[in-house]
Amino acid sequence: MQRYSAFSLLRHGINRHTTWAPAWRSPPLKDRYDVIVIGAGGHGLATAYYLAKEHGLTNVAVLERGWLGGGNIARNTITIRSNYMRDASIPFYVKSVALYEAMTRELNFNMMHSKRSMIDVIQNYPMMRDRRRRQHIMDIYGSTYEQISEAEVRRRIPALTGGGPDARLPVVGGYVHTDAAINRHDAVAWGYARAIDAMGGEIHQQTPVTQLLRGADGRIEGVETPRGVIRAPKVAVAVSGHTTTLTETVGLKLPLRTMNLTAFVSEPVKPLVDVIVNCPDAGFYLSQSDKGSLVIGGAPDPGQSFRRDIKQTVFEDTVSAMLSLFPSFKKLKFLRQWGGHLDIAHDASPIQDETDVPGLFITAGWWGGYKAIPAGGLTLAHLVATGRPHPLMEPFGINRFRHLDYVMETGTTTAR
């Protein structure tokens, strides 16, 4: 693998950037692998990376319907944090945040990781209690949460001028999560792809899986694609919102539904907010990108959806919520809107397990699953390679629904 450094930048710059090697190959598609990973999003790529790195499994193909890193990994608002609610969840997210912090070095790829804190702006005492409950659990696992006063909230976010004493929901205080960060989503996808390729794994774009194939013994046998049947004794489904679309082809039913989550960005403006601002009572969150745009997200559209744009109602609700706290943003012009569709499980926690079809694995229900990419890949690779769940993912098997042992998670969504 060609290493990236200031020196290599200079050397290739002198050659007018004509001498860079491609970051990954496009090898011919074989008809058999040890493991097929479906979906070259964050979770699929991280899984293939850890299969090679931790378990020496390199006869692995990642099959992607569109282009690498073009799914939800390209559509999310890149908030990385571990302020979750449950004992089962927090250690997993603490691990994932730590893996993100080490990723630039590990993958020799600049993630532009920017650890900048998230401030929850609280406008309701029940929400304050929810945050205090979370803090007590987070303290156990080394995640950071600290209550601050209303005055301190306003000192740290000067643009927050709404929510005064006469507002319908006055700001009553805040919570600070100093571990929170944003980084560069393309770099995550490309950095993993380059590392997988260097270790011998393959990524095949424009290769949609149309059908999962089971053998006569009931085990998974492979997948069908327009480029032909590809066989493998182990298949991992990492397709974000489309999990049920695929698992239904082998008759599996899962407690997942697919919903539409959206975001929009403003024109670039001068540095204005240097933290991630989350307003769970108003129902929106925002951060400012390096280019100066405000990146704004709100609550999901309520019903099931496979759409990839924002609905007018969601846009209007989010904007009016934002203006109630940031009235000066009325003058901002918006540049772009977009959406993604994600599956969410019945209890709002992820599902990662081998299914009732032996050899078929799923990693799904990643509602706020960008932050979960490195640890989700680590744990899925462990499960696929060893047949046993990784300790961090053990609580998130499918059987929890059979035992009605839900991991109800209120930390999954930012805006609510």
Next chain:
Amino acid sequence: MMQIPCPFCGPRNESEFSFGGPVKPPRPDPSAVSDEDWTAWLTQVPNPLGPVQEQWWHVRGCGTWLTIWRDTRTHDIVEAPDGGR
């Protein structure tokens, strides 16, 4: 914006409604069905690329509850796939 047909008020903007969740079969008697059917009723809904049946509440209108079929790919309100049950 989605226009939801209210049986009393006619087609009205979605912003007048509150989402009431997918339509489920009636709650079974847990002791009369298998564990599998019981947990499936509790935790699973159909998740098709296509029509789903759901309830909406005309909360900022006449207050009635209604049921529609909506296509998850387009959000168009569509005919019941089986011609109405």
